[in-house]
Amino acid sequence: MGTQSCLLGHCCGTTPAFTATGLSFIQRRAVGSGSWFARHRAASLDLHGEQRRCRRRGERYAVPLHAAGDRLTPFRSTRTDLSLYLIADVAYVSQLGSRQSLEELTERALASGCVRAVQLRDKRSSLRKTLELAKRLRAVCAAAGVPFLMNDRLDLALAVDADGLHVGQEDMPLEYVQKLVPADWIIGASAGSLSEVTALKQASTAERPIRLDYIGCGPVFGTQTKLDAGAPIGIRGLAHIVEAVAPLPVLAVGGIGISNARQCISQGKAAGIACISAILGAEDPRRAAEDLDAEIRRGRDLRVHPGF
Ligand SMILES: Cc1ncc(COP(=O)(O)OP(=O)(O)O)c(N)n1
């Protein structure tokens, strides 16, 4: 049981009863009383309005990661579509030996209108080099109206006015990340096992709730792109994590391509897919993004009409 539910149970001398809305009766009382929880619950329903109000009051803006005991609550509503998420990996493109730069390949993928977010992943370059690349890639994303996120590097993300940050289990902990980032950033974290999900949940307490927009879950399949990714968890492993973090959206990552994207959505119940090689390694990144998007939509249809 999470810290927060222990506290609630203790305060009231009873175990919190979870309702269809995901709120315990204690929390529903709090909602009614205009408390901290009411503000933050409202925030997940009315993101921009609440942000403005919080800013006016000079307050930070956050939503509990597990507002109802051990559940993860999305920061913003699942209306934020991250269904096709491109990880723009510097090392992958340089090893491709492509005549086109990472920015050009990304621009071609974005021309599809199907890529919903781009993350810059640069594990090897100097800080200065990554900074310059981040500025260029951010401009490419801004021109396409697509959010630009940084992998790992909060300092660079802040420096280039990124739209968000993705952190892994070895990166800056989320409780520190959220002290430093603007309220409207998209924040994602990695989890490849149930114990990593537990670690995320335990970091969020009633006193210091953590906000999160999505979980990147993998490697679902074998990948040559991240050599330290660990053993593939498969569609069943993905589905277990989706269930454990619901209602937080999960992006399947690792070895995702045209042959398995549909299954990640229909059977794995992922909200989307994140990929490197399937887009950046394709002859035509625009076409690859369009084809992946079509598979994502077929996966959604299969959830609704299983015999389809
Ligand atoms: C969308 C998404 N999901 C997972 C990862 C992996 O992140 P991490 O565990 O921090 O590993 P590195 O990418 O830093 O090697 C990701 N980058 N994006």
Ligand SMILES: Cc1ncsc1CCOP(=O)(O)O
């Ligand atoms: C970043 C990352 N995280 C887990 S696997 C992976 C690599 C994804 O690359 P690809 O889509 O080429 O398998």
